[in-house]
Amino acid sequence: xxxxxxxxxxxQFFTISEDEAGQRLDNFLLAKLKGVPKSLIYRIVRKGExxxxxxxxxxxxxxxxxxxVRVPPVRVAEKNEAPISTKLxxxxxxxxQILYEDEVMLVINKPSGIAVHGGSGLSFGVIEALxxxxxxxxxxxxxxxxxxxxxxILLVAKKRSALRSLHEQLREKVVQKDYxxxxxxxxxxxxxxxxxxxxxxxxxxxxxxxRVSEEGKPSETRFSIEERYANATLVKASPxxxxxxxxRVHTQYAxxxxxxxxxxxxxxxxxxxxxxxxxxxxxHAYSIRFEHPKTGEEMLITAPLDKTLKxxxxxxxxxxx
Numbered sequence: 001x002x003x004x005x006x007x008x009x010x011x012q013f014f015t016i017s018e019d020e021a022g023q024r025l026d027n028f029l030l031a032k033l034k035g036v037p038k039s040l041i042y043r044i045v046r047k048g049e050x051x052x053x054x055x056x057x058x059x060x061x062x063x064x065x066x067x068x069v070r071v072p073p074v075r076v077a078e079k080n081e082a083p084i085s086t087k088l089x090x091x092x093x094x095x096x097q098i099l100y101e102d103e104v105m106l107v108i109n110k111p112s113g114i115a116v117h118g119g120s121g122l123s124f125g126v127i128e129a130l131x132x133x134x135x136x137x138x139x140x141x142x143x144x145x146x147x148x149x150x151x152x153i154l155l156v157a158k159k160r161s162a163l164r165s166l167h168e169q170l171r172e173k174v175v176q177k178d179y180x181x182x183x184x185x186x187x188x189x190x191x192x193x194x195x196x197x198x199x200x201x202x203x204x205x206x207x208x209x210x211r212v213s214e215e216g217k218p219s220e221t222r223f224s225i226e227e228r229y230a231n232a233t234l235v236k237a238s239p240x241x242x243x244x245x246x247x248r249v250h251t252q253y254a255x256x257x258x259x260x261x262x263x264x265x266x267x268x269x270x271x272x273x274x275x276x277x278x279x280x281x282x283x284h285a286y287s288i289r290f291e292h293p294k295t296g297e298e299m300l301i302t303a304p305l306d307k308t309l310k311x312x313x314x315x316x317x318x319x320x321x
Contacts, residue, residue, distance in 0.1 A: 016067040019139075019160040025052065025069070026059035031141070033074055044072055094129050100301055104162040104294050105143075105155060106130075109303040112151040112280045116142055130156060144170060147245065149262075152179070152285025153303045157293075165293035170242065176289040179237045179247055180226065180305065182282035182312070183256035184269040187225055187233040194250040195220045198243045209263065210245040212253050219243045221250045229316040231272060232259065247283060258283050276315045277308065284309065 014032065029041045029050065041059070048056045051070040052063070063069070093111070100107040108126065110116065115125035127142050134140065143155035143166045157163035169175050199216030201209050220240040227234040233256065237247045245264070251257055252264040259265070259273040259282040273282070287302045305313075 010073055012071045014069045014071065016063045016065055016069065018065050021063055021065045021067075021160075022164055023063055023160065024059065025050070025057060025061045025063060028063055028069070029071070032071065036074055040074070044074070092133075094126065095133055099153070099303055100299075102294075104159045105157050105166070107288070107301050108154050108156065110146060110151055110154045110285075111306075112149050115148040116145045116154060126154060127156070143167065144242065146285055147248075147281075147283075149281040150179075150283045150285060151280075151303075151306065151309075153177075153288045153301060154285070155288070155290075159293075162293040166290065169290055173240060174291070176287075177239060177285060178287045179239070180282075180284045180286050181235050181237050181247060181251060182259045182273070182278075183233050183235055183251050184259070184266055185231065185233065185256055186228065187223070187235050187254075187256055189225060191223060191254055193220065193222050194254055196250060196253050198246060198249055200244050208244055210243070210249045212249065217241070217243060219246055219250070221247055227313070229313075230320040231269070232316060234313065273312070276312050276319070278312045279308065282309060282312070 014028075016028075020028065025045065026038070026041060029045070030036070030038065033041065044050050045057065045059045049072040051057065052061065052067050054068075054070070094108065094114075097109040097111065098106055099109050108130075110126055114129075117125040117127045127140065131137065131140050137158060139158060139160060141157050141163050143157050143163060146152065146154055155166060157166060166175075196212045196219060197214060197216035198210050198219045199213035201211070203209065218241065222238040222240065224236045225233060226236050235251075235256075237251070239246050248258055248261055248264050252261075257265045257269070260270050260278055261281055261283075284305055285303065286305065287300065289298065289300045291297070292299050
């Protein structure tokens, strides 16, 4: 027998504050109606059950201060999935990974293997974990994303105004993000920039595969060499654009796939890196530079490599000594 979970039992009215203004209606509803599938949200908007200032509205409408949003009663099928409390150890570990926090934002050093948000068969990700850690927080939203297997810096906004400011900085390309990647072979010193358009394909399983294609979106990554080893190079990768899997595909395109990349890697190189102790994708978001959304001061935050990655590099150094 299918049980139903009541998200809201009666009609709700929300008056949009200055801090909430500027976001799309569908995103606002997703945040307010946690656990409701996106398809159901679009259905109730399309049917006119959601109203703004008593009128029918499109999901992409940008909310304005003092708008009144009417939300109908919502019920969804109950899922038999483990509650977030079963993952409390992982959740608590995230608290130890916070690099910086103030009243408008926080920066976390995301471990490899944890998704930034739930979905695709995952009941929770970093953002859901942070909300569980901070039940009193009225607003917590991801500023950007990094791949599940990539570790490192992730920005989270605690105020709508901070989210807007940081999104604008990302659009204007004034945010400087630097990654460290261990790649196969000897990276050529003259390969400083890769501009190769990327096309994203989503398989029936939901898995995303990206390839270089003239039909793709313009994509640019800058590279510099950090350290050389016998059969690998540690490179700094600085994405100018922010496409899905961009660094992973650009390094593969250059003939230097990243170590232990299960989508774009190379088996023989991966087995050598496993012998050096590597057990995960060697891609780490290690620094970010941006303007603080409230004070305007320049922020530079770095996230150290974990012990495992440092150990792999140490082993590669000794093996060529």
